[in-house]
Amino acid sequence: MPPSRRAANSLQSPRLASAEPGHGVTLADVALAAKVSLATASRVFSHPQLVREATAQRVHDAARRLSFRPNLLGAKLRAQQTRIIGVMLPTLDNAVFAECWRGIEESAMSAGYSLMLVTSNYEPARERERVEYLLRHRVDGMVLTVADASDSTVLDQLDREAVPYVLAYNQVAAQGTGSQRHSVSVDNRTSADEGVKALIAAGHRRIAVISGAFTASDRARQRFAGYEDAMRANGLPVLAPVNLPSHTASNADQIRRLMADGTAPTAFFCTNDLLAIGVISDLKRLGLRVPADVSVLGYDGIALGGLVEPPLATVVQPNADIGAQAIARLLRRLGSAGAPQLADAAASQALLLPHALRLGGTVGPPA
Amino acid sequence: MPPSRRAANSLQSPRLASAEPGHGVTLADVALAAKVSLATASRVFSHPQLVREATAQRVHDAARRLSFRPNLLGAKLRAQQTRIIGVMLPTLDNAVFAECWRGIEESAMSAGYSLMLVTSNYEPARERERVEYLLRHRVDGMVLTVADASDSTVLDQLDREAVPYVLAYNQVAAQGTGSQRHSVSVDNRTSADEGVKALIAAGHRRIAVISGAFTASDRARQRFAGYEDAMRANGLPVLAPVNLPSHTASNADQIRRLMADGTAPTAFFCTNDLLAIGVISDLKRLGLRVPADVSVLGYDGIALGGLVEPPLATVVQPNADIGAQAIARLLRRLGSAGAPQLADAAASQALLLPHALRLGGTVGPPA
DNA sequence: TTGAAAGCGCTAACAG
DNA sequence: CTGTTAGCGCTTTCAA
Numbered sequence: 001m002p003p004s005r006r007a008a009n010s011l012q013s014p015r016l017a018s019a020e021p022g023h024g025v026t027l028a029d030v031a032l033a034a035k036v037s038l039a040t041a042s043r044v045f046s047h048p049q050l051v052r053e054a055t056a057q058r059v060h061d062a063a064r065r066l067s068f069r070p071n072l073l074g075a076k077l078r079a080q081q082t083r084i085i086g087v088m089l090p091t092l093d094n095a096v097f098a099e100c101w102r103g104i105e106e107s108a109m110s111a112g113y114s115l116m117l118v119t120s121n122y123e124p125a126r127e128r129e130r131v132e133y134l135l136r137h138r139v140d141g142m143v144l145t146v147a148d149a150s151d152s153t154v155l156d157q158l159d160r161e162a163v164p165y166v167l168a169y170n171q172v173a174a175q176g177t178g179s180q181r182h183s184v185s186v187d188n189r190t191s192a193d194e195g196v197k198a199l200i201a202a203g204h205r206r207i208a209v210i211s212g213a214f215t216a217s218d219r220a221r222q223r224f225a226g227y228e229d230a231m232r233a234n235g236l237p238v239l240a241p242v243n244l245p246s247h248t249a250s251n252a253d254q255i256r257r258l259m260a261d262g263t264a265p266t267a268f269f270c271t272n273d274l275l276a277i278g279v280i281s282d283l284k285r286l287g288l289r290v291p292a293d294v295s296v297l298g299y300d301g302i303a304l305g306g307l308v309e310p311p312l313a314t315v316v317q318p319n320a321d322i323g324a325q326a327i328a329r330l331l332r333r334l335g336s337a338g339a340p341q342l343a344d345a346a347a348s349q350a351l352l353l354p355h356a357l358r359l360g361g362t363v364g365p366p367a
Numbered sequence: 368m369p370p371s372r373r374a375a376n377s378l379q380s381p382r383l384a385s386a387e388p389g390h391g392v393t394l395a396d397v398a399l400a401a402k403v404s405l406a407t408a409s410r411v412f413s414h415p416q417l418v419r420e421a422t423a424q425r426v427h428d429a430a431r432r433l434s435f436r437p438n439l440l441g442a443k444l445r446a447q448q449t450r451i452i453g454v455m456l457p458t459l460d461n462a463v464f465a466e467c468w469r470g471i472e473e474s475a476m477s478a479g480y481s482l483m484l485v486t487s488n489y490e491p492a493r494e495r496e497r498v499e500y501l502l503r504h505r506v507d508g509m510v511l512t513v514a515d516a517s518d519s520t521v522l523d524q525l526d527r528e529a530v531p532y533v534l535a536y537n538q539v540a541a542q543g544t545g546s547q548r549h550s551v552s553v554d555n556r557t558s559a560d561e562g563v564k565a566l567i568a569a570g571h572r573r574i575a576v577i578s579g580a581f582t583a584s585d586r587a588r589q590r591f592a593g594y595e596d597a598m599r600a601n602g603l604p605v606l607a608p609v610n611l612p613s614h615t616a617s618n619a620d621q622i623r624r625l626m627a628d629g630t631a632p633t634a635f636f637c638t639n640d641l642l643a644i645g646v647i648s649d650l651k652r653l654g655l656r657v658p659a660d661v662s663v664l665g666y667d668g669i670a671l672g673g674l675v676e677p678p679l680a681t682v683v684q685p686n687a688d689i690g691a692q693a694i695a696r697l698l699r700r701l702g703s704a705g706a707p708q709l710a711d712a713a714a715s716q717a718l719l720l721p722h723a724l725r726l727g728g729t730v731g732p733p734a
Numbered sequence: 735t736t737g738a739a740a741g742c743g744c745t746a747a748c749a750g
Numbered sequence: 751c752t753g754t755t756a757g758c759g760c761t762t763t764c765a766a
Contacts, residue, residue, distance in 0.1 A: 055752080098459035
């Protein structure tokens with residue numbers, strides 16, 4: 001048999017025996033049934049304005065009748081763009097990122113984009129692996145949070161390959177560094193500074209910082225810098241940060257040691273809410289009352305913090321909005337695919353969203 | 368020009384001007400560089416055992432030199448299977464599902480499968496929309512949690528189209544109903560029964576159930592049934608369930624009304640931990656102490672519950688494992704693509720994972 | 735063990 | 751407005 005031009009639809013193709021409605025029905029089948037060409041059928045779905053109303057209707061009818069379901073794979077392969085956005089977050093176990101995902105999913109889906117989510121668990125090695133994975137899927141762009149944006153091989157790679165991406169939570173230097181990186185975050189340092197100043201305004205002088213590993217989070221470092229700013233501005237002693245290994249386990253021993261000291265702090269600034277909730281419990285187990293004996297200020301503004309009693313005092317970030325804006329910015333970059341770098345170079349690369357302080361609750365005057 | 372058979376690799380193809388390493392390099396380029404055919408190059412990656420060691424090495428070298436990155440789209444389209452698993456969860460804002468995702472991601476990725484996550488927000492309409500979306504992406508199968516597995520158009524559709532899926536959290540009737548649905552969950556009714564019996568053993572007689580909307584969660588209904596079992600078995604009065612609209616807002620008014628009643632309950636069984644944490648706070652705001660004045664038992668065993676003080680007493684589900692097992696079962700079904708229904712019909716469709724009670728903490732004897 | 739050839743399902747020039 | 755045609759990048763018979 002010569003390489004003959006078969007009819008658009010080969011009836012003898014190895015169709016699976018099982019009759020799965022919608023499965024195996026191709027656009028060609030629909031075109032055949034609607035008595036139009038494959039191209040026209042295609043247009044009905046991708047460029048409806050190019051096809052006459054009546055024709056479109058015939059195609060739609062046929063599609064419905066055959067329960068046609070477009071195979072996005074074919075479209076993507078041919079179109080050389082997947083309309084998939086890769087998302088890499090450290091973990092979903094921290095509500096911050098779960099809330100962020102809500103914003104991401106909502107704005108991506110409503111813009112007709114699909115998502116592929118991976119988590120890095122704050123590990124740079126896993127970041128590389130997961131990003132490579134997203135790249136193999138030919139995502140059109142990425143929204144991600146990396147451990148350390150100022151020293152990230154993954155970001156370097158993305159830059160090198162000119163893959164459009166927008167950072168979420170990671171805050172790139174305002175400007176002047178020449179970095180073309182885009183980010184959406186709050187101003188970590190300034191907001192932390194404000195939070196700690198509120199602690200100082202409440203009368204606290206000995207304030208300690210509890211944080212996760214600095215290596216796993218540039219945000220934690222920036223927030224610590226904000227703490228330093230506030231303390232220095234008030235002539236108060238900057239205490240060495242306490243870096244706790246786990247957010248999700250009791251760190252009672254470390255807390256006990258801190259409080260046993262003659263010069264125990266009267267307030268804690270925790271660089272994230274999850275940590276703050278753990279610290280509050282540890283304090284309670286030590287027989288200390290919050291905020292009567294010790295005040296605790298968190299950072300993140302996860303919904304759960306507002307649910308507990310007393311409510312967690314914290315620096316609130318608009319988590320869902322961070323996700324939504326990151327997608328929005330990425331979409332803008334993807335839209336102007338021509339010369340994106342130049343197009344919005346004037347616009348600030350680092351979008352800073354407003355933060356808020358939620359005080360009261362776990363913050364009160366020193367004992 | 369006749370429909371001529373061009374060389375495998377067309378040099379005049381519209382390559383984008385931008386030099387993006389790895390982007391645009393195809394298997395054909397690699398084959399050319401390695402001086403083998405496209406077919407051989409392909410085999411090196413998909414069926415290494417079919418190709419001579421030395422040849423494979425040449426191909427690998429060329430691939431590395433050109434920074435070749437396989438385009439999964441081409442492979443998927445041709446292979447007629449995507450190795451993507453669709454995952455639909457109600458929300459990630461409830462830590463139960465975030466924890467479950469961890470198990471899902473880990474076992475899927477390590478099996479070489481990709482994931483596509485969508486959330487339904489407990490809304491059947493959105494369930495349909497999101498599932499259709501996953502289907503268009505031609506996922507090989509799905510792991511999902513639906514609002515109500517016993518009345519789900521989405522599940523009916525999946526059955527009709529013979530799409531392999533495994534339910535997570537939704538617990539299908541043990542057997543006898545003839546349903547071929549697969550599920551991984553704990554035994555909701557039995558575990559709730561045990562939890563409530565523990566409350567009774569602690570001395571409680573008036574126990575109320577606080578739950579989310581029954582329509583949004585068959586688990587909530589099953590857990591309520593477990594409560595009924597426990598109460599009836601002990602000759603205690605079954606109180607009407609209190610269905611709260613939101614997990615993430617204060618429901619203080621409803622709680623106040625309940626407690627104002629002359630016959631206020633001495634213990635609450637909340638059908639999920641998030642709810643329990645909210646209820647505890649509401650109780651505290653009413654000036655009631657937990658567990659001194661009122662006991663609270665949750666359900667889910669989210670990590671956070673163990674962090675608060677006092678620790679949340681609860682029925683613990685192995686969330687990450689539910690996700691991991693759901694993937695494992697799905698993979699088994701996908702593997703034996705031939706006659707899956709018959710192959711493991713003997714095995715229980717409904718995998719019940721062990722639960723555990725975590726007592727103490729917010730549960731004590733009645734006042 | 736390797737190569738040639740035929741598509742997977744869809745889109746997008748280019749003609750008509 | 752519609753049809754013809756040539757692939758997107760990859761896998762997989764079928765032959766050699």
